[in-house]
Amino acid sequence: MAIVKMNKFILLLFESHKERLLEVLQGFEGVQFINLQNEDIVENYEDLKGLSKDEVGEKYKLYEENLSKIRFALDFLQTYAPQKSTFLSLLEDKKEISLSQLTAVMESNSWNDVYDELKKKEVILNDLHNQKTKLEGEICALLNWTNFDAPLKSLRELNFSIPFLGTTSKQYEDILVRDFNKQIMNGCVEILNRDNQDIYIFALVHHSEEEKAQELLKKFGFSTFSQSYEASPFEIIESYNSKIKQLIIKEKEIKESIKNFDGEREHLLVAYEYFNNLILKLNASNNFLKSEKVITICGWNPVENNKELEALVKKSIGNEYYIAFNKVDEEEASQVPIKLINNSFSTPFESILEMYSMPLYTEVDPTPILAVFYFMFYGMMLSDAGYGLIMIAVSAFALSKVNNKERRNIFKLFMFAGISTMFWGALYGGWFGDLFNYFGFNPPKLLDTTTDIAQIFILSLIFGVFHIFIGLGIKGYILIKSGNMKDAIYDVLTWYLTLIGSILMLMRVGGKIGTVLFVVGIVGLLLTQGRSSPTLGGKIGGGIYGVYGITGYLGDIVSYSRLLALGLATGFIANALNLIINLFPSPIKYVLAPVLFLGLHTFNLVINALGSYVHAARLQYLEFFSKFYEGGGKKFTPFKLSDKYIKIIK
Structure with a gap:
């Protein structure tokens, strides 16, 4: 319908009233602050020069720390006690709570105790993990030494012999054994194991030939293996595996105990919204300037809300304020945030416009016209009445469960797309392709996609010409x-x-x-x-x-011939799927047919619904908008209450 008229307001108040005013404006959700701390803005306004930047305050750091703790607790719970998600749960609205109730609940909220307990469990889990990782590393280091079946401590108890236990490169195996046997008179060498790169050696020599053996092994890059263990490598591995099993059991017990905190998730969510709201309120100060005692606030708000805004200011801080509303100058038009207002049919299609770009304040809102053509083009491209019926049923069910405005608009868009799809599908006689033909019934049709291709092509071009002419008319x-x-x-x-x-x-x-x-x-x-x-x-x-x-x-x-092409593709693929299902011999066909029908047609619906969504938008963005639309506007994002997990109502 239109772009909401905006104006700029300038508000002066004593610093002592700031916190109370911000609390009220946060609940009002009708103003978007202008960042007066931006140096470019200060340069353009002489009256702002000399003022200092406002600050978030001392409590900000504390609130951030609390919010960080809550995020950790929620993420930790989600890791070890994830919430079960079903299709119906996706349709559930956020829990609603008033701001006064939120404050009251926080007085008895034990979120900090929950955080402390979860933090302790994280420390324990990390310690168990580190122990397990260390043992697994030790096992990995010992695996290639399992052929040495004597206790390693026995090597330290030898009186007249010197043991050598270590590794060297596999390429030296033959020459090392040859030289050892040739040069060492009182000793022996054994290859315990091999891998892709190294050989694992055990050598034993008389103590009189220790230096000679060391020199020989050193020449081949011998790397000594630690002999600090007591038992044999195999026994040590068995012992470590036993310890790892015990650690895993403890780890499972801790993880199971974390699930007992699932009931505390609600307290954490409430605490998150509470502190996030406080942080949002403090962050607003980063937009303000101040003198010694007075705060200067500037922002955008809809013209229709001027009286309500001033009344709220007066009610919250009394008469100790100054507020002025200024019309949008030509030079400021590109900076004005955009808020659209449309009827119940067009509003769901605003999301299509936003994906491209919001209009500039000086432009017209193309949403109503976009809505009509997108509605028509989408159905013409998907063009199967059976698919449209499914889309209508699913979206109607979702709308009966959802109250959230934004999510309802998504399902409304889905429903309108289904209505258009059902209309064009009935026009073409397509009900899950040619399904009814297999039951001896030929649905009535005004246009046959097998014989009237030329007529549908001409109709597509007519729609295109009409669409483009309207775009030119808007430009005019x-x-x-x-x-x-x-x-x-x-x-x-x-x-x-x-x-x-x-x-x-x-x-x-x-x-x-x-x-x-x-x-x-x-x-x-x-x-x-x-x-x-x-x-x-x-x-x-x-x-x-x-x-x-x-x-x-x-x-x-x-x-615009894609209106024909995609419409034919949906129908022909559906017909092909029905033919494939019918090729199975009886009685197997009667068992497989329902399963195959559901799976294959669901796939066809999803793929072609996505294609229709994209190509219907493309016709708007490239063929239609290119005739008149500049875009580049920024959406109106008012200062408001946090609602990431819980919807806070006034």
Whole structure:
């Protein structure tokens, strides 16, 4: 319908009233602050120079610490005691609580005790994990030594022999054994194990040849294995595995005990919203400037809320304030946050517009027109009445469960898409493809997708021309409204004449009227499209390039053939799926058919519904918006209460 009219307000108040006012404005949810601490803004306003930046206050750090603790507790609980999620749980609205109730609940909230207990359990779990990791590392180091079956402490009890236990590169195996046997007279060497890179060696020599053996092994890069263990490697591994099992049991017990805190999750969620609201309120001060005792606040609010805003200020802090409302200047238009207001049909389609870009404050809201065409195009591309019926049923069920405004708009959009899909599906005679034909019933149809392809193609192009003409008309309206009548004639009327003339010529109707309109339009484009260029050559080049733009319009119109293509694809794939299911012999077919039908058609519905969603949006963004829409506006984001987990009501 329209973009809500905004104005800028300037509010002065004593610093002692700030906290109370922010609490009221947070519940009001109708103002968006302007960051006066931005140096660019201060430069443009002489009255703001000399003021200092406001600060969040001393309590901010404490609130942040509390919020950090709560986040940890919630994440920790979600890891070890996750909430069960079902389809119906996704449709549940957030719990609602008033701000006064929230404050009252916090007086007896034991969230801190819950955090302390969970933190202790985290410390225990980390300690158990570290112990387990250490033991697993020890086992990994001992695995290649299991062939040494004597207690390792026995190596330290030898009187006349020196043991060597260690590794060297596998490439030295043969030469090391050869040289050892050749050079050491009183000793032996044994290869205990091998892996891809190393060999694991045990050597024993008489103490008189210790130095000779050390020199020999050193030459081959011998790396000594620690002999600090007592038992044999195999026994040590068995012992460590036993300890790991005990640690795992303890770990499971701790994790099971964490599940007992699932009932405390509600206290944590309430505490999160409480402290998050306090932080949001304190963070608002980062937008303000102040003198010794006075706070300066500036922001945007809808014009229709001026009286209500001033009444709230007066009620909260008395008469000790100054407030002024200023109309939006031309220079500020690009900075004004955008709030849209539409009827119940168009509102769900605002999300499609937001994905592209919000309009500028000086533009028109294209949502109502976008809603009509998106509604029509989506159904024409999905075009199966059975699929549309499913979409309507699912969205109707969801709407009966959900009260949240934003989520209801999503399901309303889904329902409108289903209604359009059912309409076009019935028009084409498609009910889960040609399902009814297998039962001897041929549903009535106005357009047959197997024989009337040319008619559907022409209908798609007609919709495209109509859509583009409306986009041009909106551009003309914007130009006329802004006082640029000549631009409306040069950039809109000339294209209307050119396009209408070319269509009449192609259709061979209207006699010479089409030729006249086309020629007048082309001449108009040649003479006007280069008007902004300062040179004659530039004007001529701009005019020629402007005429060349007709190819772009031709491409835009042909692009609407996707309305035919995607509609046929959905139906033909559905028909193919029905044929595949019917190919199974009896009686197997009667067992598999329901399962296959449900699975295959669900897949077809999801894939083509997504494709229709994307391509219906594409026709709006590229073919329609390119004719008039600039975009670039920023959505109105009022200062409000936190509602991440719990909806706080006034």
